[in-house]
Each structure stands twice: as C-alpha cells, then as structure tokens.
Amino acid sequence: MSRIALVDDDRNILASVSITLEAEGFEVETYNDGQSALDAFNIRLPDMAVFDVKMPRMNGMDLLQRVRQKSKMPVIFLTSKDDEIDEILGLRLGADDYIKKPFSQRLLIERIRVLLRRKEALSGAKIVETGDATVLTCGDLSMDPQRHAVTWRGADVSLTVTEFLLLQALAERPGFVKSRDQLMDVAYDDQVYVDDRTIDSHIKRLRKKMRMADAEFSAIETLYGIGYRYNEV
Numbered sequence: 001m002s003r004i005a006l007v008d009d010d011r012n013i014l015a016s017v018s019i020t021l022e023a024e025g026f027e028v029e030t031y032n033d034g035q036s037a038l039d040a041f042n043i044r045l046p047d048m049a050v051f052d053v054k055m056p057r058m059n060g061m062d063l064l065q066r067v068r069q070k071s072k073m074p075v076i077f078l079t080s081k082d083d084e085i086d087e088i089l090g091l092r093l094g095a096d097d098y099i100k101k102p103f104s105q106r107l108l109i110e111r112i113r114v115l116l117r118r119k120e121a122l123s124g125a126k127i128v129e130t131g132d133a134t135v136l137t138c139g140d141l142s143m144d145p146q147r148h149a150v151t152w153r154g155a156d157v158s159l160t161v162t163e164f165l166l167l168q169a170l171a172e173r174p175g176f177v178k179s180r181d182q183l184m185d186v187a188y189d190d191q192v193y194v195d196d197r198t199i200d201s202h203i204k205r206l207r208k209k210m211r212m213a214d215a216e217f218s219a220i221e222t223l224y225g226i227g228y229r230y231n232e233v
Contacts, residue, residue, distance in 0.1 A: 008052035034058025074115035170230035
C-alpha cells in the first residue's frame with residue numbers, strides 16, 4: 001500500500017482528498033503546514049507527496065527545497081488557479097507535476113498513479129538483472145535506471161523521476177529529434193493532459209542541473225517549434 005502525504009492548510013481539502021485516496025487503497029498522512037510535514041519526513045518519508053504552495057510556518061516551495069536535499073520522492077504541487085509563477089518555480093525547484101486549484105480529485109488520483117508507476121519502474125526493486133547491461137552510456141553521460149543514478153563526466157547529477165525519464169528518452173537515440181508530444185508520452189499517461197510549457201520547464205530544470213556538474217553542458221538542443229534532440233558529445 002503506497003503512502004501519500006497531503007500537505008495543505010485547507011482542512012476541507014485534506015479531509016475530502018484523504019477520504020478519496022483511502023477509498024482507492026492508499027495510506028494517507030495529512031499535515032496542515034510545511035514544517036510539521038518536514039518534521040515527519042525527517043523520521044520517515046512517504047512514497048510521494050502533494051504540497052500546497054501557500055502555507056503557514058513553511059510554504060510548499062521551501063518544503064520542496066528541503067526535501068530535495070535528501071530525496072527524489074515524487075511531488076505534486078497544488079497551485080493557485082492563475083499563478084503561473086508558482087508553476088514555473090515549482091518545476092524549477094524539482095516538482096514532478098502541478099495541478100491548479102480548484103481541481104478534480106479524479107485527475108489528482110490519476111497523476112498520483114502515474115508518478116508511483118514511474119517511481120516503481122525506476123526503482124529496480126523487482127529487477128533481478130545484474131551487471132552493467134542496463135546502464136545507458138552516451139558519450140560522457142551514464143544512466144543507471146535500476147539505481148536512478150546519473151553521472152556526467154564522472155560527476156553525480158541528482159534528477160527527479162520526470163527529469164530522469166526525459167533525459168533517458170533523449171539519450172537513447174542521440175541525434176534524433178523528440179517532439180514535445182513524444183516527451184509528454186514518456187512522462188505522462190495518455191489520459192493525463194499537460195501543455196507544452198510543462199515539458200519546457202522540465203527541460204530547463206534538467207539543463208540547469210547538468211550545468212551544475214559541467215558549466216559547458218550543451219548536449220540537449222532545442223529545435224524551436226519542433227522539439228528537443230540529444231547530441232552525443
């Protein structure tokens with residue numbers, strides 16, 4: 001049973017969403033503010049979490065920054081209806097997805113299931129294969145899906161689940177263009193709609209992390225109006 005943490009200062013949202021998730025078979029932990037959630041996470045991390053952005057004692061952005069210091073746990077942000085700044089900042093900080101308030105609980109459940117499936121696929125918990133056969137090497141890039149490990153020129157790079165999947169999709173076929181629609185299919189199920197801006201934000205964050213390992217990183221090329229391409233170095 002997957003454990004989901006809900007962090008929101010709106011008690012009505014906590015009550016209604018937790019009831020829905022429990023009915024779907026999830027174990028749910030609820031918190032009214034970011035600090036109480038962080039205190040609990042320091043003892044035991046959930047399988048994934050849903051954060052509201054605006055909360056007392058520690059907002060969702062600050063909470064995500066603290067979580068990302070030690071965990072790649074999937075995180076969905078709940079943002080204000082028209083607050084594009086929240087969405088962009090959240091993705092840049094390492095959120096895997098975002099949903100605007102007011103939101104459909106069915107949509108939230110589907111997004112949660114997508115992230116949990118991706119986490120399981122990358123965890124390697126059910127993979128018995130050993131050795132280096134599963135390690136993807138492309139020039140200076142090395143990716144190990146079993147360990148969710150990425151290195152660039154020998155330097156470790158910490159990526160979220162979404163960023164890992166996007167980089168893997170591009171690096172598997174260097175020189176070939178991946179459209180935004182193709183990358184959406186990699187990162188999200190067909191029934192989950194996201195727009196182009198979401199993919200662009202993930203790619204920007206991915207580039208930024210790679211450039212922290214190597215300021216000259218330029219392997220991911222943007223083809224405006226078409227998509228992205230990985231150029232083997």
